[in-house]
Amino acid sequence: MKFYNDVLGLIGNTPLVKINALAAQHKIKAQIFAKMENLNPGFSVKDRIGISMIEAAEKDGLLKPGGTIIEATSGNTGIGLALAAAVKGYKCIFVLTDKVSMEKSRYLKSLGADVVVVPAASKHGTPEHYVETAKRIAKETPNCFYPDQYNHPANPAVHYRTTGPELWNDTDGRITHFVSSIGTGGTISGTGRYLKEKNPNIKIIGADPYGSIFKTYKDSGQVPEATPYLVEGIGQSLPVGNADMKIIDEIINITDRESFDLARQLSRTEGIFCGGSTGTNFAAALKVAKKLDEDDLVVFIVCDTGEHYLTKFHSDEWMKEKLLLEPQKITAGLINETKHAGAPAKLIFVAPDEIVSSALAQMNENGVTQIPVIEGNTSVGSLRESRVLTKLLGDRELLNAKVSKVMDESFPVLDVDASFNDIKTKLQKSPAVLIEDFKRITGIITRSDVLDLQRN
Numbered sequence: 001m002k003f004y005n006d007v008l009g010l011i012g013n014t015p016l017v018k019i020n021a022l023a024a025q026h027k028i029k030a031q032i033f034a035k036m037e038n039l040n041p042g043f044s045v046k047d048r049i050g051i052s053m054i055e056a057a058e059k060d061g062l063l064k065p066g067g068t069i070i071e072a073t074s075g076n077t078g079i080g081l082a083l084a085a086a087v088k089g090y091k092c093i094f095v096l097t098d099k100v101s102m103e104k105s106r107y108l109k110s111l112g113a114d115v116v117v118v119p120a121a122s123k124h125g126t127p128e129h130y131v132e133t134a135k136r137i138a139k140e141t142p143n144c145f146y147p148d149q150y151n152h153p154a155n156p157a158v159h160y161r162t163t164g165p166e167l168w169n170d171t172d173g174r175i176t177h178f179v180s181s182i183g184t185g186g187t188i189s190g191t192g193r194y195l196k197e198k199n200p201n202i203k204i205i206g207a208d209p210y211g212s213i214f215k216t217y218k219d220s221g222q223v224p225e226a227t228p229y230l231v232e233g234i235g236q237s238l239p240v241g242n243a244d245m246k247i248i249d250e251i252i253n254i255t256d257r258e259s260f261d262l263a264r265q266l267s268r269t270e271g272i273f274c275g276g277s278t279g280t281n282f283a284a285a286l287k288v289a290k291k292l293d294e295d296d297l298v299v300f301i302v303c304d305t306g307e308h309y310l311t312k313f314h315s316d317e318w319m320k321e322k323l324l325l326e327p328q329k330i331t332a333g334l335i336n337e338t339k340h341a342g343a344p345a346k347l348i349f350v351a352p353d354e355i356v357s358s359a360l361a362q363m364n365e366n367g368v369t370q371i372p373v374i375e376g377n378t379s380v381g382s383l384r385e386s387r388v389l390t391k392l393l394g395d396r397e398l399l400n401a402k403v404s405k406v407m408d409e410s411f412p413v414l415d416v417d418a419s420f421n422d423i424k425t426k427l428q429k430s431p432a433v434l435i436e437d438f439k440r441i442t443g444i445i446t447r448s449d450v451l452d453l454q455r456n
């Protein structure tokens with residue numbers, strides 16, 4: 001028989017996958033490989049540290065039968081701990097910030113954990129901060145273990161013992177550059193230390209979101225003020241114990257836009273369905289690899305699965321809301337569906353035989369200065385407030401006339417799949433465009449809707 005004793009036996013020994021089309025597109029001569037940590041049983045690199053911190057605690061007598069594990073986590077460490085806790089019969093309480101995706105939070109609950117969510121905006125050291133909250137809950141809970149992944153030596157140690165040797169062996173010692181983002185720093189410090197011991201010429205590259213402190217801290221020793229960014233699980237606002245800056249040769253800053261764009265491209269072009277921090281790593285790997293030649297071999301970490309982010313950056317609607325969507329994906333239909341905080345817009349229109357005064361009242365009520373005139377499913381004209389008022393100044397009696405008597409020409413009609421560029425071209429001549437889906441007018445896009453999309 002061939003089987004594993006339990007699910008924890010599936011952790012580690014993840015394969016390398018070569019990046020083909022995207023490397024060619026970027027004219028990379030070096031070989032680039034993805035280390036597929038998304039194939040762990042909890043779908044992230046953090047499964048490795050979950051079991052290793054628990055085993056260390058058992059050995060040190062810090063975790064006893066019936067005990068509770070309490071940790072501050074961006075989700076994945078929680079999943080790794082919860083998997084091991086499920087198998088070993090411990091309880092879990094995790095403190096997450098509200099930046100963490102709903103998918104990860106629900107996943108933790110499915111694994112039997114209790115989840116506490118605190119605001120991501122809370123400052124380090126304040127009682128509301130997620131780390132401080134986890135510490136407080138740990139103080140108040142009997143028979144509990146607080147792993148503290150940011151400082152626990154078993155975190156980098158498991159990467160030194162497993163991730164590092166896997167990379168060395170699977171590349172036959174040919175790896176020249178290792179790229180990893182830095183959350184707790186366990187992955188980069190442990191793996192990096194092992195690889196440097198094998199060959200000090202191997203370059204260890206950190207990938208850090210703009211807004212996190214690691215790059216400035218590494219380059220200058222100063223800790224700058226952190227600013228918000230959207231990629232989850234990586235970067236910090238203060239240095240952390242497990243992020244050993246001496247092991248890291250260089251840190252490269254990456255924008256949210258690059259991270260999400262490249263993570264989405266890895267899915268579409270290479271079939272590697274990954275999270276945002278993998279995009280951060282891949283962006284840094286491409287920047288490094290551009291300067292390398294055929295003999296070089298770059299490995300970056302695929303930190304976790306894209307399934308954790310289906311309602312976040314893998315959704316076009318979310319990307320559009322955050323002003324991050326690639327322009328070619330912004331269609332008329334998408335703008336219309338998402339312009340009212342995610343809720344589909346209801347089209348407001350008047351009929352040609354409606355009375356002008358009631359049409360104006362309807363425009364006023366809805367706060368619009370232009371409105372389509374629709375008969376059946378067809379646009380037959382438009383009312384534009386300023387033009388109607390000019391006509392009324394000449395003849396006040398028109399207030400009692402039918403809309404068809406005062407209306408102007410119809411707004412241009414575009415298909416739901418019309419591109420952002422088509423929409424912008426039409427809006428140069430008309431204050432609004434209508435959207436048609438299967439011969440039905442389903443929405444309207446105005447100049448201000450488009451300006452909203454171009455805020456950044």
Ligand SMILES: Cc1ncc(COP(=O)(O)O)c(C=O)c1O
Binds near residue numbers: 076181275303304
């Ligand atoms: C999605 C994701 N990527 C990357 C990391 C970084 O790994 P490490 O904590 O080993 O630096 C984490 C850590 O929580 C994570 O959740």
